[in-house]
Amino acid sequence: MVELLVVMTLLSLIVLALMAVFNSTQQAFRAGVTQTDVLEGSRAAVDLITTDLRTMAPSDSSSNWNNGAVNYFTLDNNYLAIPSLYYQPLQQSLPGSPAQRANVLNYFFFLGRENTKWTGVGYVVNANNSSPLYPLYRFYAETNLAVSPYALFTAFTNAIYYAQWTNLNHVLDGVVHLTVRPFDPAGYRMTNTAFCAQYISAGNANNVTNYHDNVWFTPFPTWGEVGCYFFSNAVPAAVELQLGVLEDRTLARAESLPFQSAAQSNYLAQQSGSLHLFRQRVTIPNVDPAAYQ
Numbered sequence: 001m002v003e004l005l006v007v008m009t010l011l012s013l014i015v016l017a018l019m020a021v022f023n024s025t026q027q028a029f030r031a032g033v034t035q036t037d038v039l040e041g042s043r044a045a046v047d048l049i050t051t052d053l054r055t056m057a058p059s060d061s062s063s064n065w066n067n068g069a070v071n072y073f074t075l076d077n078n079y080l081a082i083p084s085l086y087y088q089p090l091q092q093s094l095p096g097s098p099a100q101r102a103n104v105l106n107y108f109f110f111l112g113r114e115n116t117k118w119t120g121v122g123y124v125v126n127a128n129n130s131s132p133l134y135p136l137y138r139f140y141a142e143t144n145l146a147v148s149p150y151a152l153f154t155a156f157t158n159a160i161y162y163a164q165w166t167n168l169n170h171v172l173d174g175v176v177h178l179t180v181r182p183f184d185p186a187g188y189r190m191t192n193t194a195f196c197a198q199y200i201s202a203g204n205a206n207n208v209t210n211y212h213d214n215v216w217f218t219p220f221p222t223w224g225e226v227g228c229y230f231f232s233n234a235v236p237a238a239v240e241l242q243l244g245v246l247e248d249r250t251l252a253r254a255e256s257l258p259f260q261s262a263a264q265s266n267y268l269a270q271q272s273g274s275l276h277l278f279r280q281r282v283t284i285p286n287v288d289p290a291a292y293q
Contacts, residue, residue: 039276042245045136045172046278049241052121052138055112057286058233059149068231069118070153074108074180075227077127079218084163087127089223090176090265092272101272103177103244104223109139109156110235111149113286117142120152124160124168125175130259133251136175137168174251176268177244177277179225182236185292190236191226192217214291234291235284243278250274 062068077087090103107124122139129135139156143149159167182190214234218227230236246254250271257264 041172042243042276042278045175045245046241046243046280048138048171049123049243050280050282052112053110053239053241053282054285055114055119055121056110056235056284057113058235058288058291059111059118059231060233061148061150062231069111069149070109070229070231071235072108072110072182072230073153073228074106074182075218076222076225077105077107077125078222079227082161084126084128084160085124087125090268092269092275094272102223103275104179104225105175105177106179106225106227107160108180109153111152113145114142116145118145118147118149118152120149120156122156123171123178125178126163126165129165131255132173133255134173134175134246135170136172136178137165138171139168172245174246174248175243176246176275177242179240179242181225181240181242182228182230183238183240183281185237185287185289187238189240190215190217190228192219192221192228232291233288235287237284237287237292239282239284241278241280241282245276245278246271247274247276 056072058071059069077085078089085105085107087105089105092101092103094101105125105127107122109120109122112119112121119140119142123136124139125134125136127134139159141152141155143152158164184190214230214232216229216231221227246268250268254264254268254271257267
């Protein structure tokens with residue numbers, strides 16, 4: 001009887017050890033599959049945005065936003081009071097360092113031209129969606145060359161302002177960081193301090209608007225991101241794209257916590273190791289050098 005008990009005990013220990021090994025192997029496999037899915041989906045999103053950006057073209061129309069077509073536009077989600085876009089930048093602690101990473105979101109639009117039609121493409125993250133968290137959407141519209149493309153930009157901003165997400169295409173979830181930064185032909189980043197003069201409105205001395213050729217920059221950058229509008233023959237010579245995406249399991253765990261609660265924010269703040277960051281510099285073939293002379 002004693003020998004039988006000893007054998008059963010040993011067999012139980014062996015089974016427990018095998019189960020632990022099997023469980024750890026299964027977890028590693030699931031983590032690998034999840035990471036592969038995130039990387040593939042994120043790379044596909046980057047490729048899609050890159051392909052779209054390369055179609056950007058100048059409208060050569062009026063150089064103001066009252067009646068001129070917008071060639072390229074980007075703003076930080078927090079620059080204007082649009083409830084559907086409000087996003088408190090996610091601060092994440094970096095492993096082995098007291099420094100923190102600030103994830104920010106831009107939404108952006110650009111005009112393109114294909115044969116006999118104008119195309120308008122825009123990207124935006126719905127930061128106030130509870131499930132799934134941080135979905136990325138793509139806007140697309142087109143019109144005939146005989147029609148002013150101004151309406152394409154208006155359709156994009158209206159879709160955002162009125163939270164018409166069903167009118168946009170869902171691209172990816174878990175996008176907590178998305179920025180696009182314009183560069184001039186010399187490779188310098190275009191900002192509101194180095195490339196523009198100031199114009200003070202006659203009716204309001206405090207209404208300072210920045211102009212440089214056919215580009216308007218936001219007077220007050222938020223989180224280091226400078227918004228801008230490009231008009232007439234001006235488009236960036238290049239655009240630097242940054243995309244930060246959370247892993248699926250991290251996203252699922254965050255969604256299980258109360259939306260926009262301290263628990264959810266604190267959890268995401270500790271998940272910098274689960275954030276995959278993609279960066280790419282996209283050259284714009286249709287840039288007009290005359291816009292920079």
